Amino acid sequence: MTATERFFCADAARTHGDPLAGTAPHGSVWILIEYRGGWPPNGFDGLHLEPDTKRLLFSAAQAVRARVLLIRRHGRHSLEGTRRWAVLRYESSGAYRQQWGTWSRDEDLAEIVGALGAPGELGRPPVVLVCAHGQHDTCCAVRGRPAGRALSERWPDLVWECTHVGGDRFAANVVVAPDGVYYGGLDARSSVATVEEHLADRIHAEYLRGYTDLFPPQQAAVAAVLERFGAAGRHDYAVIGTSRDGDHWRVRITGRPPRPTVVDVEVRSHRAPPRQLTCRGLSMSSAVVYEVTSIRVG
Template identity: 75%
Template structure:
């Protein structure tokens, strides 16, 4: 009797053709904390830090719905210097602000809580995050680390590996922050192309999971416009209106500047059958799918 083949959620998702568009978690604020040791399966929450410090950071992050991620350079480079931390904001008007600092002792992370209440500074380059959290999900390591290596070789100052960003089945996942753009189903060659295009302000529909300042049906609508009419800048489109009836949405996607073409996109949601969606989670669950039925250019 042969042993059963090991289950990999990303392999299964690709074989099924799971839809990417509309799967980016909502969020406009990120906390990044460099941690060069092993990452616990639950990320920052599992670090051996004084509980009061973790509670302080979590409460400040929760107040602004920030996601807290551990980061490290690819290859776990040995360094005697302090770790870095960052608070990154994507403002409602599209402005990007960041604040960076360093830490040696856990109590230094109190600066993170202070930074979450401050606006930050404009002008920093974006940060490219590659999920490589193997203890959380095997696919994040198997697929994420080659992507982390390829991107780090190309843009060593911009790229960090990070803990769980959501959507293990879409590994390798790359998130550009504070732009707030999720990409998935990447490998080393495609990741270099996608990030190169992104940094040139050309977002393509291929590999796009969504913009994190939009909700899932809106993400799917923007992806449909990009797929039909070609790549565009991160802020080339805005959502003018969203209406819902049961499991259907009509979303008006308008180009920028004012007077650019606008589109009405019809989106229908449904749920998949029960599936094993992650490598670690044995329980089966269903996932929401946002299917674009029609894209109409407004006169």
């Protein structure tokens, strides 16, 4: 690359063949805050909100390890009027819970703290989040916004653009919550096809980064099982055991019929050579890669 060429991390990731599986951040609680103005590079942390309310919300989010995302509908919208917030939670039982509210003054956001301690509602449709945070990383805008537009045209009530979700080089990134499923490497066409399959409870391995209730080697193992045996529902496979020996993991997965009852997956981790991983981050970093070395049906 010459000095005049611009670096795009998503293009570089595709050139290097960076694997998607095993790259979803761990977590099961999301706080969404509709904010139609410009998003600071660091998202919620950079907002100029009433200080006491912001501290209260930040502390409550930290206590439950919630990810706080700013959201907005695709396209141009008035900055005025009532905005929405939500608390989305994925429970260990597999239940999906949501609590929604509205805010017009900064102080109204304190209601989120109470929602974090409430059970939330079952049965709501999932939320489709598309990272389009151009102030954080250029590829999130260049690749995220076309995907956001296509998804919004197909499911206008489900889809929101959002701030940074992690893994800039995998743009366009789509998160389905509270399902806790990360997809990456998408474009306008593949994002619609992928979400359509997801909503029909058919998760494919092709663009899957991972399930956020699992840790990276477990995510890689589940993705490998999906690739080997075909698409499956979010709860058709379950991780029931994980053991580690240095940089090797053995992950045991059970499946619902007609899928394999027990599958043992061997995973090895290693560090890729250092290189620039984001558009704005000029320092060289070395990403951890999780490679599946064997799959055995029990």
